[in-house]
Amino acid sequence: MxxxxxxxxxxxxxxxxxxxxxxxxxxxxxxxxxxxxxxxxxxxxxxxxxxxxxxxxxxxxxxxxxxxxxxxxxxxxxxxxxxxxxxxxxxxxxxxxxxxxxxxxxxxxxxxxxxxxxxxxxxxxxxxxxxxxxxxxxxxxITLGKQVQQARHEVEALSAGYSYICLINLETGDVELIKGNNIPGLNGRYTQMDHNILLEQVNRLIAKPFRQSSVEFYDSKTIAKRLEGKNSLFHTCERTDGTWILSMIVPQKYDENGRVVSVLLANRDFTEEKKRELEQEEALRQEKIKAEKANEAKSIFLFNMSHDIRTPMNAIVGYSQLMKKELTNPKLVHYQEMIEQSSKLLLSIINNLLDMARVESGKMELDENYEVIGNISQLVCSAFAAEASRKNIELNIIVNVEHKHIIVDSTKMQEILSNLISNAIKYTSAGGKVTIDTKELPYDKEGYVLIQTKVTDTGIGMSEEFLPSLFELFTRERNTTLSKIPGTGLGMAIVKNFVDLMNGSIEVESELGKGSTFTITIPHKIANKDYTNRNIESSNEFDNNFVGKRILLAEDNELNAEITTTILSEMGFEVKVVEDGILCVNEIQHQPANTYDLILMDIQMPNMDGYKATHCIRRLLQPEKANIPIIAMSANAFEEDKKKAFDVKMNDYITKPIDFQKMEEALKHILSK
The missing domain is CATH 3.10.450.50 (Nuclear Transport Factor 2; Chain: A,)
Incomplete structure (x- = not known):
């Protein structure tokens, strides 16, 4: 044998x-x-x-x-x-x-x-x-297979693990009890299955949430169909006494056409296994809740820190810019430049931390608008032109596209390029070269254009071993102490997440001592002609002459109010400052219509915040007062903050520390309407 x-x-x-x-x-x-x-x-x-x-x-x-x-x-x-x-x-x-x-x-x-x-x-x-x-x-x-019809003693030898086993003839509905207690009403070894008795037993023994699924599982009229292409059927349910049962149906005999004509039904107690399963599920659920709460607490902390840090940062950056206009001593000018450079680095670190908090919380969304391809590259390069010039780095921009007008989240696209170009300049030695090459690739999706941008430098490069971990959080090949180059290790992780959010891809080629090339490829929706013309026209013709224009500034921080007032006055505006939302609403109510051309509204203020103040102003009876342009000016830099501002019908949103050049552009845009 x-x-x-x-x-x-x-x-x-x-x-x-x-x-x-x-x-x-x-x-x-x-x-x-x-x-x-x-x-x-x-x-x-x-x-x-x-x-x-x-x-x-x-x-x-x-x-x-x-x-x-x-x-x-x-x-x-x-x-x-x-x-x-x-x-x-x-x-x-x-x-x-x-x-x-x-x-x-x-x-x-x-x-x-x-x-x-x-x-x-x-x-x-x-x-x-x-x-x-x-x-x-x-x-x-025990598994009772479709072959186990050789002998009754074979089935009995395998049935030790199940408390109830029966043989069901699917053609006649006859039930043969092999092991366990007979069902009341089914007397004798072979008895026709009564559907009403089955329903009565299910209603009596099975907990209510599982009754319908149990009736469907035990329905002998559909078993053959449900077994097609399967070796077995399983069903678990809770009984009215709180225990659990596992039921299994396996084919026992086939006809000459391969159709199941009889099955074995086996039941066993499943309570202990189900108890362990439920305990594990509950443990996992509790762990998930803890993780979500911890992540939420971290996000709230970072969001609050954002506001608290940005408020004094606005004063540092603002006073630095004011001081720069008055300095003539080269040494003091150098000191001021170092303050400004460090402020930008600190702000970049804050932005990176907050961006990662947004990504991890799952709240990062696209905010798409009209843009011209190449403008963002030009804007970013302009921001780093002074640094490139100091290091005698050649900065080249190449744009070769047919469809220039697109719909894109320009803020996120700017941050992608800022990280890539900033790193390229940072890690390239004096006399090197950085190239930003943008071109259009063939693309078959109607209404879209596929844009590839390569940022290439002749810098220090990266090792082959480091490249697989390049986009991981807090990862740097050389830390700040060793490389003497500041950074958090967050920039590349943010770039990867933003590119993924835009349904794009990013690739990197690098070699130690020979530089790096980052290639991002992203599809963009093509802006239609009407939208394009409207945006082109809206950007034309405003003389920037703000002389005689009056602004109501709602700002509770004295330093920020002083800086903003000084800058606006230099632009030609007349400025009146109020310390909270209530005073702002009162000023608009009690002054004649058209006294002010625009309101700059801080958000977090005592007594009444900027959202409520705007809501009150928009409800004033005089249309000239209710429709006055209002620009939010806040240290809260998140998309939901901007959305809340637009929900109460603010006209624009400026984040602190204030970029006064962007503020001037926003004022020009609003007042030109």
């Missing part, structure tokens, strides 16, 4: 080494209708990042995993000369790249061998992975 212990060892080796059950090697072992079912849990170790967030094994990843087994124990039970029942236990190890253990399974198995076409074939495999404390003195869970 066949050596079933050797055959089982060979089967396990082939089974574990195959990606699918359709492999020829596996098919040599299996009968034509063999079923393979596994249940239980798997233990994952944190050695490989691929598996950190996974709770089930993905067979697609088997190409990286080599399986081995140890401590194989096998027992066999010869039913007759046509059927053998083999069972045992084994420890299975999954080795990543044949070195690192990432999966460990303490598995038990049940195998039924039968003679088919003169050869011993596998009729059925069932394997389970129990908790270690369950390994002793527990019967094997």
């Amino acid at each position: 066949q050596d079933f212990k050797l055959l089982t060892r060979q089967l396990l080796e082939t089974y574990l080494g195959s990606d699918t059950l359709s492999k020829v090697e596996i098919q040599d072992f299996l009968a034509s209708n063999a079923s393979v079912i596994g249940t239980g849990k798997q233990e994952f170790f944190k050695n490989i990042e691929h598996f950190l967030n996974s709770f089930k094994f993905d067979v697609e990843k088997r190409k990286n995993i080599h399986f081995e087994f140890k401590d194989l124990e096998i027992e066999e039970n010869i039913v007759d000369d046509q059927c053998v029942f083999v069972y045992g236990s084994v420890k299975i190890y999954g080795l990543y790249d044949k070195e690192v253990t990432i999966i460990h399974l303490d598995s038990r198995f049940t195998i039924i061998y039968g003679v088919r076409d003169g050869k011993w074939k596998v009729l059925h495999i069932h394997h389970s992975i129990p908790d270690k404390e369950q390994l002793e003195d527990e019967e094997f869970p």
Whole structure:
């Protein structure tokens, strides 16, 4: 007779080494209708990042995993000369790249061998992975396959794990009780199944949320259809007494056309497993809640810090710009430039931290508007022109596109290019070269244009080993102390997230000592002609003569009020300052209409904030007063803050520290209407 212990060892080796059950090697072992079912849990170790967030094994990843087994124990039970029942236990190890253990399974198995076409074939495999404390003195869970109709004693030998087993004839509806208590009303070994009795039993035994699904599962009229292409059907439900039951239906017999004509239905208590499953789900839910709360707390902290930091930053930057106009001593001019340079760096760090907080919180959204391709590159390069000039770095801009007018989130696009160009200049030695090359690529999506921008430098470059981690948070190849170049390690992570948000791609080529090339490719919607012409016309013809124009400035911070008043006065405006929203509303109410041409409204003020003040003004009865232009001027720099401003019908939004050139452009735009 066949050596079933050797055959089982060979089967396990082939089974574990195959990606699918359709492999020829596996098919040599299996009968034509063999079923393979596994249940239980798997233990994952944190050695490989691929598996950190996974709770089930993905067979697609088997190409990286080599399986081995140890401590194989096998027992066999010869039913007759046509059927053998083999069972045992084994420890299975999954080795990543044949070195690192990432999966460990303490598995038990049940195998039924039968003679088919003169050869011993596998009729059925069932394997389970129990908790270690369950390994002793527990019967094997049983899978009742479609081949197990050879003999009644074979079924009984396999039924130890189930409290109830019956045979259902799908053609007649007859039910044969094999194990367990008979259902009241079904007397005798073979009895016609009564659907009303089934409904009564389900309503009496099964908890209400599971009754409908249970009726559908046990419905003998639909079982054959539901089993098409499947080896088994499973259903779990809670009973009215609080326990859980696992039900399984497997084919038992087929007709000459391959249609299932009888099935085995088996039930077993599932309470302990379900309890552990629910406890695990609850633990995971609690961990998720904790993580979400921690992330929310971090975001709130960063948002609050943003406002508190930006307010004094506005004073530092503003007074620095005012001081610059009065200085003649070269040494003092140099000191002022260093203050301004450090302020910009500090503001850049704050912006990066806040951008990452936005990305991690999932609140980052696109705010698209009209733009001309090349303008953003030109604007960013202008901001870094002085630094490039100091280092004698050649800064080149190349634009070669057919469709120039696009719809894009210009703020995020500006930040992408700012990070790339800033790094290129920062890491390029004196006398080097930085090139920003923008061109249009072929694209078949109607109404869109595909734009590729390459930022190339002749700087210090990066090692091949560092490149895979370039876009990770807080990652730098050389820290500030070693390189003497300041930075947070956030810029590239932000660039990658923004590019992904725009459905684009980013690639990098670099070599130590030979420079780097960053290539970003992003699709943009083409702006239609009417929209393009409207924006071109709106940018034309305003003489910037603000003399005689009057502004009401609502600002509670004295330093910021002084700086803003000074700058606006130099532009030609007459400025009146009020300290809170209530005073702002009162001033508009009590002064004649058209006294002020525009309001600059701080947001966070005592007594009444800028949003409420704007809301009150917009509700005034006199249209001339209610419709006065209002520009928000706030240290809150997030999209939802801007949205709230526009929701109360503010006309524009300026963030602190104030870029007075941008403020002048905003004033020009508003007052030209």
